[in-house]
Amino acid sequence: MSRAPLIPEQRHQELLRLLRSSGLLSIRDLTARLNVSHMTVRRDIAALEKSGQVISVQGGVRLADWTGHAPPRERASRAALEMPRKRAIADRAARLVEDGMVVFLDAGTTCQSVVPFLAARSDLTVVTNDFHAVLALCDLPSVHTIHTGGEVDVSSGSSSGPLAARTIGALNIDLFFLSAGSWDLSHGVTSHSTEKVLLKHAVMEASSSVALLADSTKWGTVERFNVTALDRLDTIVTDEGMPSTVADRIAEEGPTVLRAD
Structure with missing residues (x-):
C-alpha cells in the first residue's frame, strides 16, 4: 500500500529533518527521499529559504548556519549560554519600559537579564513567575515586585499552571x-509545557502590549505546544545574528522587529 502524499508543511518539516541529519543534500537526493517532482522540491526550498531556515547551493540545499537548536531546559545549563546576546537584547528591551508601568517578566534567563536595566525607572511594578528574577529584583528596592505563585518547576526555577494564571486575572499589565x-x-512561539502555555496565554490576555525576547540561536526550532503566532506580537527583540532578510519577513507578519547590537 503506497503512502499518502505529504502536504507542504509536512514536506517542509521532513526536508528540515533530512538536512539536520545530513547537513547538505542535492535536489536529486530530495526528490527521491520525498518522492516528489523536481519542481516541488524547488518550491519547498524557496519557501524555507524565504523563512531563513535553509540556503540554496548549486544543485542542492543546506541548513542556514545560524538556524537554531533547542536549548537545554534546565536552568543551570542555560544560564551561561549566549550571554552577550542576552544582555544586548535585555538592554534594548528595557528601553520599551516607561516610568509607572506594570511589566511582566516571563521565566527565563533572557528576561531575567532585563532586571539590572530597570534601575533607572521610577514607580515601576514588575510581575514575574521566575524565582531568579525575584531575587535579582531584591537589589532594586524601588521596584514593586509581585510573584505569581503557582506550581513550582525546580529545573527552570519558575512557577506556572492554573494557580499562577489566577493571579494574573487580578492585574492590568502594560x-x-x-x-x-x-x-x-x-x-510562531512554541513550548514543551502546557502549564507554561496556560500562564503565557493568561498574561497575553491581561497585557496591553506583548514583546518577545528571543535570540537568533533559538530561531528555526519547534516544540509540541503552540503559544502564539508572530502576528499577535507587538514587538520582537532579537540580536544581529538574525539576518536582515529574515527580520524583514518576520516584520511582514505585523510585529516591530528590533535587532540589538
Whole structure:
C-alpha cells in the first residue's frame, strides 16, 4: 500500500529533518527521499529559504548556519549560554519600559537579564513567575515586585499552571516580556509545557502590549505546544545574528522587529 502524499508543511518539516541529519543534500537526493517532482522540491526550498531556515547551493540545499537548536531546559545549563546576546537584547528591551508601568517578566534567563536595566525607572511594578528574577529584583528596592505563585518547576526555577494564571486575572499589565525557547515563522512561539502555555496565554490576555525576547540561536526550532503566532506580537527583540532578510519577513507578519547590537 503506497503512502499518502505529504502536504507542504509536512514536506517542509521532513526536508528540515533530512538536512539536520545530513547537513547538505542535492535536489536529486530530495526528490527521491520525498518522492516528489523536481519542481516541488524547488518550491519547498524557496519557501524555507524565504523563512531563513535553509540556503540554496548549486544543485542542492543546506541548513542556514545560524538556524537554531533547542536549548537545554534546565536552568543551570542555560544560564551561561549566549550571554552577550542576552544582555544586548535585555538592554534594548528595557528601553520599551516607561516610568509607572506594570511589566511582566516571563521565566527565563533572557528576561531575567532585563532586571539590572530597570534601575533607572521610577514607580515601576514588575510581575514575574521566575524565582531568579525575584531575587535579582531584591537589589532594586524601588521596584514593586509581585510573584505569581503557582506550581513550582525546580529545573527552570519558575512557577506556572492554573494557580499562577489566577493571579494574573487580578492585574492590568502594560507590557509583557515573553520568553521563548523555540520560535519560527510557520509555528510562531512554541513550548514543551502546557502549564507554561496556560500562564503565557493568561498574561497575553491581561497585557496591553506583548514583546518577545528571543535570540537568533533559538530561531528555526519547534516544540509540541503552540503559544502564539508572530502576528499577535507587538514587538520582537532579537540580536544581529538574525539576518536582515529574515527580520524583514518576520516584520511582514505585523510585529516591530528590533535587532540589538
